[in-house]
Amino acid sequence: MPSKPNIQDVAKLANVSIATVSRVINNQGGVHRATEERIQKAIDELGYIRNAAARTIKRKETNTIGVIVPDIKNPFFPLVMAGIEQRAREKHYFTMLSSTNESPIIEEKIVKNFIERGVDGVIITTANENGDHLKLLHDQKIPIVAVDRNIKRFEVDTVLVDNVKGSYQAVQHLILQGHEKIAIICGPQNTTPGHERFLGYKKALENYNILFDERYVIQGDFGEQSGYQVTHELYSLEDKPTAIFSSNNLMSIGCMKALNDLNWELGTEVSFIGFDDIDIATFLKPKLSVVSRPMNAIGEVAFQLLYDRICFKESLQKREYLLSPELIIRGSCRLGKKTF
Amino acid sequence: MPSKPNIQDVAKLANVSIATVSRVINNQGGVHRATEERIQKAIDELGYIRNAAARTIKRKETNTIGVIVPDIKNPFFPLVMAGIEQRAREKHYFTMLSSTNESPIIEEKIVKNFIERGVDGVIITTANENGDHLKLLHDQKIPIVAVDRNIKRFEVDTVLVDNVKGSYQAVQHLILQGHEKIAIICGPQNTTPGHERFLGYKKALENYNILFDERYVIQGDFGEQSGYQVTHELYSLEDKPTAIFSSNNLMSIGCMKALNDLNWELGTEVSFIGFDDIDIATFLKPKLSVVSRPMNAIGEVAFQLLYDRICFKESLQKREYLLSPELIIRGSCRLGKKTF
DNA sequence: TTGAAAGCGCTAACAG
């Protein structure tokens, strides 16, 4: 038994031409019932599986999309991925996932690789929002959907979360509890999510006429360690904040570890609210209030946009989805000094 | 500008034959320096990227491996995946990841798809250990590495974790703290990890001459809810256990939630140790002691095995890696009644 | 050092 039977082998065994076999494996119909059965039998007997490469070379489509994420270890992305995969499977699309470790250089390699493999489209959370390294994709007119982070250099469909609104609501909640000394652990300001979450923070302060105090604004890098570090810095201020807003999940975890090490008591001495829900949220006492993003929906929408774009190409306008995050109030935001 | 330049376009622009272009893009040497430069210039100018499908059809290899996991949302797998990807990238291999949602049916579809695409090998944590649905891979002599769960029907290389040893150590630790009424939240006994972790528990009891008590053995399904449920059952026993060993991460989480709801006090009233580390472990008071598996290493070893197998095929013996889990003692196992 | 040409396995147009 030769290790890989091909369409020829099937044709020979079934005593037909390869064209007829091709019709059968592609369900094109117009084949005699008996012939079809004979062919099917031959296929089963040989364990024939069609060769995607050969087919691609003719068809110029692969039914495959590429997904690029910055960090597969961040639980946010597997959840988005699950949404993408689910929808993709329904449309008989296949998904290739690669992680860049936040490196634009690796990202460019992955992009090139995806193109070589002829992906029909790409869903990406880029490591570099200016998007220069995505030029290749753009030149080849391969549909792109940007998730969570925008791409500046080109017009692409986007699925973003309303970061400004989310952090506005979070900070507003703190304000309504009477807090005025509200600190923010920022994400990198050269990323859209990092910057927008800061903007929401600022906007909330402004709207409620609370003095913006630079000492309460410290930047992290979205990593756990930086959340830990920044919290220590906040604690060392002579005029400590009474509430902290953290810009993402990992920094929230770092912050909690710091609170613990510093014996800075959550809920009583310092209130807290974080962007993105985390596993530990409901195990802490008090439980953490958070702004939660609909990960699965993000993935589903992203695939849908990409799919439509693959089908209709340039005839579609640029589409921008802005999903709303949800404020989940648990117990980590207690009344501040001032009460309404 | 035509959207996808091919080797012909490059050849024409550089005024050479496609054969020479092929030599250059494959770094085969034996091309005049000047010619090569001319070709390279043409490639850059056109933004030419070679077509993997066409190449595959000739070469019969894709430099791609497939990875199949049962649940991408379980944090264990992205961590393993990160290890695989890292090593794969070093060897210029590309990784395709798909998740089966524990469905053997989906798994079979994925396998078929991987074969169509000509993957050079597959790393899999199967949803069905008997492995019938993997026959296709086996027939085509595509190298397989089984991770975390074995495959019974065929001889394949494996990267497993020493579950027996891990749970033995965990239970031993409880025993040495003076516990005798030790309960186990079992995983499904028809899975290797579930069964082996139970065996380790039994072995430890035997070795220390502690009576095996069936009331303390309750089975869950590796899901969070079942951990919650089982803990309630244990609590309702008239002779409650003084310590609990949970067989996996999600059931540990369920167990913690139950402890909380029942006001069954961790560390004092009941000790605890779990298989697999979890995020919340260090946030609880006392911190959770656990048996931890080396996820990244598992991924790295898995790729290495696969890579060697791709290179040397049948000339290699079956190889079985058994990685040791590590006992991480934090604080959730306090002294039991009896002291040594 | 370079080119011509024969396929790889498949699809699709055309002919019968």
Added chain:
DNA sequence: CTGTTAGCGCTTTCAA
């Protein structure tokens, strides 16, 4: 309903 045939873009002899 079925077969013949011309490629798809590339690699790889074999000759020049």
